[in-house]
Amino acid sequence: MSENKLQKLRLGSAAIRLETLKMMREKGYGHLGGAMSVVELLSVLYNEVLRYNPQKPDWDERDYVVLSKGHSGPALYAALALHGFFDCGWLxxxxxxxxxxxxxxxRLKTPGVDATTGSLGQGTSVAAGLGMALRLEKKEQKVYLIVGDGELNEGQCWEAFQFLAHHRLHEVIVIIDHNKRQLDGKLTEILNPFDLGKKMEAFGFRVLSADGQKEDSILSALQNAGEVRDSAVCILMETKKAQGVPYYVDRDDNHAPKFDETAKRELDQVMEQLRLQIENGGN
Ligand SMILES: Cc1ncc(C[n+]2csc(CCOP(=O)(O)OP(=O)(O)O)c2C)c(N)n1
Ligand SMILES: [Mg+2]
Known part of the structure; x- marks a missing residue:
């Protein structure tokens, strides 16, 4: 990837991260951990991969995004606002x-939101339905399904995945945000998912991997996933919960913290660094 393109993607990530943190800092709380772990992915999707028209959010030829881990909504809103779907003032x-x-x-409230989510698991079935509709209509569009690793404790996900695999629905690109944590602790301690890559393979998926903190790694995984035609396809994206906010990475309370004075100071520092990074063109 050219240095220019990478710089643009990093700048995009910095802007999404900053706008997301601003929203949460203003409120004094938020689902910070899981929002941060999809920032780089959203930057790559909205800057390089998706077909969309912010003036016509329901454009028939668009690609679809299903943020099944709906508690990360603020990061999606930041991406949508920055890419022209609505005024940044809404944030x-x-x-x-x-x-x-x-x-x-x-999806009935926000331009650019393709699926109503938040009850974990349900977005996987919505995405499977969208994918099947695209198949039946012989459309070339894609559905990008973003699912949490803790969310995979919901049995509904595996029903939807079996359906995708059986129909070789490559129209749906499943992206697992593998940050190894869920609401109140580590996956391995709460309900061990075991080896997610092997599990997806056993379900009949072609499994690709990506470093979810690196835009170039995410982009190449998405491009490779887009080429798959003979099976369902999944990207196991390795992330860290709260990535980009060092104070919260690895903290047990990083799922949806209420910010105390220390946390506010830490957030202010990160936001200042992001502002400088953006002023300097992404460096
Ligand atoms: C059906 C359902 N059960 C429980 C919840 C509460 N809940 C919200 S987020 C979350 C943890 C999700 O973990 P994960 O999917 O790993 O998300 P991430 O780590 O990316 O934040 C839970 C249990 C919910 N939203 N929906
Ligand atoms: Mg998780």
Missing amino acids: KTLNDGGTKLPSHPD
Whole structure:
């Protein structure tokens, strides 16, 4: 990948991370951990991969994004606002009464949101249905399904995956945010998923891997996934919960913290660094 393109993607990540943290800092709390672990992915998707038209969010030829781990909605909103779907001013209204940006995505409220999610597991079935519709209509579009590793404790996910695999529905690209943590601890301690890559393979998927902290790694996995035609396809994306916010990485309370004074100071520092990075063009 050219240095220019990589710089643009890093800049995109910095902007999404900054806008997401601003929203949460303003509220004093938020689902920080899981939002941070999809920032780089969203930057790559919205800057390089997806077909979309912010002036026409329901454009028939668009690619679809299903953020099944709906608690990461604020990161999606940041990406949508930065890519022109609505005014960045809306971001200040996150989760307020009457807002168009509820804490979890609602496709009837927010331009650019393709699926209502938040009840974990359900987005996998929505994506499978969208994929099958594209297949039946012989469309070339893709559905990008973003699913949490803790979310995979929901049996519904495996039903949807079996359906994808059986129909070789490569129209759906499953991306697992493998940050190794769920709501209140490590996956291995709460309900061990064992080897997710082997499990997806056993289900009949072609499994690709990506370093979810590196935009070039994510982009090449997405490009390779887009070439698969003979089976269902999944990207096992290795991430860290709260990546990009060192204070919260590896903290047990990094799922949806309420910020105390120390946390606020730490967040302010990260946001200042991001502002500088953006001012310097992504370096
Ligand atoms: C059906 C359902 N059960 C429980 C919850 C509460 N909940 C919200 S997030 C979460 C943990 C999700 O973990 P993971 O999918 O790994 O998300 P991430 O680590 O990316 O934040 C839980 C249990 C929910 N939203 N939906
Ligand atoms: Mg997780």
